[in-house]
Amino acid sequence: xxxxxxxxxxxxxxxxxxxxxxxxxxxxxxxxxxxxxxxxxxxxxxxxxxxxxxxxxxxxxxxxxxxxxxxxxxxxxxxxxxxxxxxxxxxxxxxxxxxxxxxxxxxxxxxxxxxxxxxxxxxxxxxxxxxxxxxxxxxxxxxxxxxxxxxxxxxxxxxxxxxxxxxxxxxxxxxxxxxxxxxxxxxxxxxxxxxxxxxxxxxxxxxxxxxxxxxxxxxxxxxxxxxxxxxxxxxxxxxxxxxxxxxxxxxxxxxxxxxxxxxxxxxxxxxxxx
Numbered sequence: 001x002x003x004x005x006x007x008x009x010x011x012x013x014x015x016x017x018x019x020x021x022x023x024x025x026x027x028x029x030x031x032x033x034x035x036x037x038x039x040x041x042x043x044x045x046x047x048x049x050x051x052x053x054x055x056x057x058x059x060x061x062x063x064x065x066x067x068x069x070x071x072x073x074x075x076x077x078x079x080x081x082x083x084x085x086x087x088x089x090x091x092x093x094x095x096x097x098x099x100x101x102x103x104x105x106x107x108x109x110x111x112x113x114x115x116x117x118x119x120x121x122x123x124x125x126x127x128x129x130x131x132x133x134x135x136x137x138x139x140x141x142x143x144x145x146x147x148x149x150x151x152x153x154x155x156x157x158x159x160x161x162x163x164x165x166x167x168x169x170x171x172x173x174x175x176x177x178x179x180x181x182x183x184x185x186x187x188x189x190x191x192x193x194x195x196x197x198x199x200x201x202x203x204x205x206x207x208x209x210x211x212x213x214x215x216x217x218x219x220x221x222x223x224x225x226x227x228x229x230x231x232x233x234x235x236x237x238x239x240x241x242x243x244x245x246x247x248x249x250x251x252x253x254x255x256x257x258x259x260x261x262x263x264x265x266x267x268x269x270x271x272x273x274x
Contacts, residue, residue, distance in 0.1 A: 056086035072102035090120035124156030135169035143169050160189035164196045194225035213237050232263035236272050
């Protein structure tokens, strides 16, 4: 996680601690890619915030910091205080929803997101987060509509993230071809995003498109975000392509860096098709 002078505005991101690196797998360390925008102004057309708005902003920044530090319960308390100080602050309801999502309270999270959208109907971040929540509940058609709303938002700063999450959601819905299109669009906008790279590689591998899978996975495994999962997929791809030397090089890296991982165990068992 990069360091910023101000807390990362996590209300502008999907709750990435819940977002899988692979499809349907538990996540890793990609907590808030792209979350570098400064917080938006509290109100439109107001140059001097009120005392209540200042208090709300302070609580909101505290909530963001706690959420970034994987303390959703404390983040929720601070977000609630921000809402109490300024109920009209859409970002506070949005961040409150992210904390609730991490605490496995989807009904309350959706209520907070709907309130955020009542206050700011064209806010792409809230539409994005609502789409991800709907995807987690397998409400795929609704999720598609929410992602489309996010992408149509004129001031939305991170469309690559929405294309990425939409692609993951489409893959979960069994729509691999459409998922590849969405993830490819995410890659075009942000070619270094590790979650996009992994999922593109995985989908192409599942479709026996090994050369395409290798293209994306090599980009990932040459970065600091390479992990046991990405190395194991690369080994399986090289093994399918009968490139034994490359597979062995990757295997040595996997066994050296992640000797106790499930993937290392699978390699030692020769379970390439699991």
